[in-house]
Amino acid sequence: DAGVTQSPTHLIKTRGQQVTLRCSPKSGHDTVSWYQQALGQGPQFIFQYYEEEERQRGNFPDRFSGHQFPNYSSELNVNALLLGDSALYLCASSLEAGTAGANVLTFGAGSRLTVL
């Protein structure tokens, strides 16, 4: 049973560019959340998707956007990259909120973005 898979694992961009990160959730999970983990810090919640809609959002600018597809996979897009966007981007999947066990998130290994 595959867990959460993310791609790419590493990428390097320059300031002002745009990036798309991809995530496939664990089998049976329908909710996908994205987190940003800066070096030496704890992950910060970006947003959560369920039924192809953004359900809630953390304190991130509109440059961060996402999408969820009918097969529950998800993308994170970041426009106009800044040096401060360099981080490990983690995708986590879970069951729908309110479902038994929904508070247990399964994380992928992350996509490490470096902005030069």
Add this chain to the structure above:
Amino acid sequence: GDSVTQMEGPVTLSEEAFLTINCTYTATGYPSLFWYVQYPGEGLQLLLKATKADDKGSNKGFEATYRKETTSFHLEKGSVQVSDSAVYFCALSLKAAGNKLTFGGGTRVLVKP
């Protein structure tokens, strides 16, 4: 807002030593509490969890007890191994907030042989 505070590292121990990592939280509701572990170059793995007061989560020799009166969820292990070297994150989630996780800053643990 909701927040988690955990002791700063790094924590350096010898093999078979006792490990404690302190974690306290502030939450507007009644949270579920978690410890996640991150090994070098990897994502986060759930280590243990507790969903109500006085619950004890345990896994792989690690334990933590949900203490509502002190708003704490300290992580302990009686005898650490070199393989326990990692970064440990305390986190909370609230059902009313869609189960998004709020993390502490992480504690790096280094176990030397």
